[in-house]
Amino acid sequence: MKQVQFDSYQAMERAMVRKDLATARHHSRVAEVCLKIGSHLSLSSEELACLELSALLHDIGKLGVDDAILKSATSLSEGEWAQMRAHAEIGFRLLRGLEEFSGVAEIVHSHHERWDGAGYPRRLKGHEIPLLARVIAVGDTFDALVHGRPYRSAVSETEALQEIMRHRGTQFDPDVVDAFAAWLNPVGLPVSVHATPYGMV
Numbered sequence: 028m029k030q031v032q033f034d035s036y037q038a039m040e041r042a043m044v045r046k047d048l049a050t051a052r053h054h055s056r057v058a059e060v061c062l063k064i065g066s067h068l069s070l071s072s073e074e075l076a077c078l079e080l081s082a083l084l085h086d087i088g089k090l091g092v093d094d095a096i097l098k099s100a101t102s103l104s105e106g107e108w109a110q111m112r113a114h115a116e117i118g119f120r121l122l123r124g125l126e127e128f129s130g131v132a133e134i135v136h137s138h139h140e141r142w143d144g145a146g147y148p149r150r151l152k153g154h155e156i157p158l159l160a161r162v163i164a165v166g167d168t169f170d171a172l173v174h175g176r177p178y179r180s181a182v183s184e185t186e187a188l189q190e191i192m193r194h195r196g197t198q199f200d201p202d203v204v205d206a207f208a209a210w211l212n213p214v215g216l217p218v219s220v221h222a223t224p225y226g227m228v
């Protein structure tokens with residue numbers, strides 16, 4: 028990371044730590060997982076650096092979400108979900124205004140898009156979604172599953188792998204899921220994959 032990027036990143040991450048420590052910790056963990064997936068996708072060192080920075084900032088738009096919604100321990104109403112989903116757009120607007128993050132803004136904007144076009148905020152589909160955003164979608168979901176959320180308990184890494192593989196080719200880019208599985212399940216243990224409805228913010 029260049030010095031000017033690092034200074035700006037640190038300022039934003041300090042704000043995130045004060046706003047919601049759980050999201051700040053999630054950022055760090057997702058970045059680690061994304062780098063593992065990225066190395067299995069044979070990304071270049073430049074792409075890996077952009078992936079790491081994008082993952083470290085992917086939920087920075089949650090700075091603009093009300094604390095009561097962000098930290099709610101109960102299911103959110105439809106209106107509250109709409110506010111929560113706005114974090115992708117808020118993060119994009121924040122980052123695109125900073126020249127040193129111009130390459131990251133579009134990836135942050137797209138991290139909740141789905142391979143099948145049913146994601147948000149723009150309902151991008153397949154390769155319309157930047158590759159690094161497709162990687163973050165998998166890393167983000169894995170972390171949310173194994174660490175849980177205030178309204179949902181954590182599952183094991185194996186269960187998380189199964190859940191992500193169930194959504195290979197629908198929610199997630201199949202090639203990214205294969206790279207993820209190659210990292211987490213290198214000996215190719217069989218996992219059961221029965222489709223269930225699933226959503227993630």
Ligand SMILES: [Fe+2]
Nearest residue numbers: 085086138228
């Ligand atoms: Fe997010």
